[in-house]
Amino acid sequence: MATVQEMRERLRRPLAAELAGGCHDRVVAGGVERLLASPLASPFPQVREKLGGYAALGGPERAEALGAALALLDAAEKKAGDRGPRPRAQATRTAPPQAAPGERLPLDAETARLDTGPGGARKLATLGLHTLRDVLHAYPHRHEDRRALPDLSEVEEGQKVTVSGQVVSKHRRSPKPGMQILEIVLETPSGGRVRASWFNQPWVERQLKEGARLVLTGRVKKFGRSVQLGVEHLETVDGAQDSLSTGRIVGVYDSKEGISQEFLRRAAHKALQAAPPGDYLPIHWRQKYGVTDLGDALWGIHLPGDEAHLSRATARLRFDEYLFLELRMLLQGEDAVLQGKRFEARGEDIHTFEGALPFRFTNAQRRVLLEITDDMRSDRQMARLVQGDVGSGKTAVAACALYLAVRDGYQGALMAPTEILARQHYANLVGYLGQLDVRVGLLIGAMTPKAKLEMQTRIAQGDVDVVVGTQALIQENVQFDHLGLAVVDEEHRFGVQQRRRLLKSRPDVLVMSATPIPRSLALTAYGDLELSIIDELPPGRTPVETKLIQDTHRAQAYGFVMRQIREGRQAFVVTALIEENENLELLAATQLADDLKVLLPEARVDLLHGKMSAAEKDHVMERFRAREFDVLVSTTVIEVGVDVPNASVMVIENAERFGLAQLHQLRGRVGRGSAKSYCVLVAGEHSKKTRQRLKIIEGSTDGFVIAEADLKLRGPGELRGTRQSGIPDLRLADLANDAEIIEQARELAKHILAHDPRLEHPRLGYLRAELQSRSQSVAFREVI
Structure with a gap:
């Protein structure tokens, strides 16, 4: 264990270096305030106090504070030296005043x-x-209005209420072995009396002394004129602090x-x-976005004077949560502003590409393509998310952007999360680009070593214009000759480090997602990306008809499947994930496939599951596309992107185990051809809440409407690894309704970083310090 003298010297060195280096708060990761929060500074409370709020100080103030802190350390060392060595026992820390x-x-x-x-x-x-x-x-975590507590004689049976008063009597009884009931009589300020009871909670008794002042919350039970409260929550109140717990709107906190x-x-x-x-938001920003000052907001969230005070406090602090999240996301995106490639992205090249298509772009595709080309023509690196429902034409838009990059002499890359999807994208891009003299290559793990080496050589020499692949694209031995545009499909399935390896040469980045995400959630989960939405389906696409049934009617569902098979169609049958257990999931899928062979003796049934190798999955899917069998029983590995135009029926077993957005994705596997298609949701659980939830997807084919409903029902979930992005840390946020606030916070975050990408200006010191304190990871603190 280090002595106080050693700790003093280890603290002095970085502080002296900070002063000598110009007081930029970069001497240690996390800055001077993080250094002061470490055990190293514990024996020196005066130094901590002298440098308190260091990040918020201007340059001259920092220098003055550092000089004073170093003088304190010198004086303490001299004093210790005059007294000679001190026993270790005296090195214990004293409590701060x-x-x-x-x-x-x-x-x-x-x-x-x-x-x-x-x-x-x-x-x-x-x-x-x-x-x-x-x-x-x-x-x-919530507030209770205790300004006028109710007269219990007028409260309805079963209603939840809060009352306050003084204990006038108590007793304990045991009506039968193993049951203990504590009862008190509480006298309210109006003179009324309420009986309150606790069942089998003996530890409560010590708080129920006669004369004690209590605040009780519970449900009312009436016995004639007598009113009794089944207590769910108890607070003891000191008379001197009564004003904080009664007679006002009070906060209820998470506790132990x-x-x-x-x-x-x-x-x-x-x-x-x-x-x-003080406030980290200057008054002109507060006025622009219509938010109150920080002091008013903090008083209003803890001790509001009225509903209006609580409302404006919540609005300000919610705005701050989004602002700091957006700042953090933008700063984590490699740098706040990256120099990217600058493309010409000529209009005539877009016309040439569209002229080679067997269809015309929709208005939504044209709008998104315009947003993409504006980014490509800029000096700044494009970082854009293109969202679109199943079948909206995202791949065609991405293919056009890749064509523009190739026309300007660059290479393009498209990275997909699975080999099945990579092969499918490869086939689509060959169809779109092959006739325009664009050389398209494929690089996936299932290729032979010789074929991989040959493709890697062609990539490095620039003999391939667009490369489609999986994670094989980001292996160390893959070198691009001149990568200009990287398209990442279903990006949330890749880790951040995996994505960054593809982006070492800083190409423009286009992220595609067929998972409809509410705008509010996209702006937070994808805070480092601009957002484009293709919200229009091409003409001629027939919506999938969806039907919800109980599992008692499964035989009827499979009878319908058999009729479709007799008409030459094929069907998917999907089993639910079981308790995150792949072995049980495989067992359930295998059992279902065996059952269907008996139930549908005329049909040819095969199985696809997560434990198969990539090559085995590919083989099964190719056989299914080639119509070598009729029914594919699958786990959720077929959720995204798999394209079998002849499949016209999707049966989802135990549909209640899926989220609405996931059900919509699964439904999108059918309806990809010209034939009318159907989705049957088989529910094994029949509660009113379950049926109400599943009725949403039965009644809508709009993925964004469904995603909004899913967000309201289930919360943000784990989209794009949101633990990493900070979304679970939002305490006041209401992502289902906050899109406008998030837009404003994002606008301000981008404005701040556009003018000061590292938040280095002294006037942003308080904002910077607050951002650092809200950012839990040491790695992130080192970014700024």
Whole structure:
């Protein structure tokens, strides 16, 4: 264990280097404030205080604060030297002084400086709250209106209410062995009396002393004129702090056993009183976006004066959450602004490409293509997401962009998540580009070593214009001659590092997704990408007719499948994922295939599952496309992109186990030919909630409508690895309804970074410090 003298020297060196280097807050990863939060600075609370809020200071103020901190360290060393060596026992840390009444503290001040009572800092630490800033931003998860608590004589049976009062009596009884009932009589401020009860919760009894002031929440039970409350939530209230818990709108916080709501409200109140003035959003930005100042927002979220105060507080803090998320996403995208390739993207080349197609672009395709070509003509690197429902024509738009890149002398690449999809894209691009003298190549893992080496050589020598492949494209031995445009299909299936290996030469990037994503979610999950949506299907596409049935009518469903087979069509039958267990899933799929061979004796049935090798999957799909069998029983590996035009029926077993967006994707495997197509959802669970959810997909073929409904029902989920992107950290967000707020926050984030890509200007010091504190990963802190 290091001595205090050693720790002092290890702290002095980076601080001195920071001063000598011009005070740019880059001497250590995460900056000076991160250094001060480390155990290294623990023995030196005065130094911590002197440098508190360092990131928000201007250059001269930083230099002055550093000089003073170094002087403190020198003085402490001299004092220690005069006294001679100190015993190790005296190196223990002393508690920091509590803030005086009215004193303002830096945001990184320890919670021990707040007057939260004996053991208060320890309680807060168990909730992960270590600094003033932590307490300020630990928002209540809901609010209760306690301004006028109800008269229980007028409350309906079973209604949930909150009452306050004083315990006037209590007793315990055991009507039968193993059951213990605690009962109290609570006298309310109006003089009324309420009985409250707890079943088999003996640990509650110590809080139920006669004379104790309580706030109780529970459901009302009526017995004649007598009113009883089945208690679900209990708060004890100190009379001196009563105003924080009753007679107002109060926050209810996430907590743990032994940490009361009253304590957390008191801690929030102390933190608000000690919070430093100031705002990381200047007044002209606040006025432009119609948000209140930070101080008003923090008071309003913890201790609102009324509904309007709570509303404007929530609006401001929600805006901030999105702003910092968008800043983080944009900064993580390699750099805030990258120099990209500059293409001519001539209009005559677009006309030439479209003239070679067997169809004309839709208006939506033309609009998106215009957005893409504007990006391609810019000096900045294109980073754009093209979303479109199944069959909307994303691949044709991407093929046109690849053609424009090739016409300007560059190579193009298209990376797909599976070999099945890579082969399908390859066939499509050969059809689109082959007649325009564009050389299209394929590079996938299933190729022989000799064929791979030959393709890699052709890529490196520039003998291939467009390469289609899987992760084989990002292996170390793949070198492009002059890569200008990279198209990534279903990008959320790749890791960030995998994508970046393809982008080493900084080509323009076009991401395609056939998974409809609500605009609000796309702007957060794909915050580093511009967004284009193809929201129109080509003429002539027949919507898939969808029917929801109970599993008791399965025989009828497969009778319909057999009629389609007799007409020369084919069918998919999909089994649900079972408890994330591939072995059980395979067993279920195998059993279903065997059952269907008995149920449909005339049909030829085969099986596709996740444990097959890529070559085996390809072989099965090629046989299915060639009509060598009639029914393909599959797990969800066929979810995205697989194209079998003759398949006209999709049966989804246990449909209730899928999300709506996933069901829509599966349904998109049929209806890809000219024949009328059908999707049958077989539900094994029949609750009203399940049927209501599945009725949404039965009644709509618009993927974006379905995705919005899915978002409202299930939340953001794991789209594009959203844990990484920060979406689960949004505490106030309502992604189903916040698209406009997200657009505004994204606009401001882009404006800020366009003028200061590294947030280096002193006036952005507070904003930068707040962004760093909200960014949990050390790696990200090093970005800025």
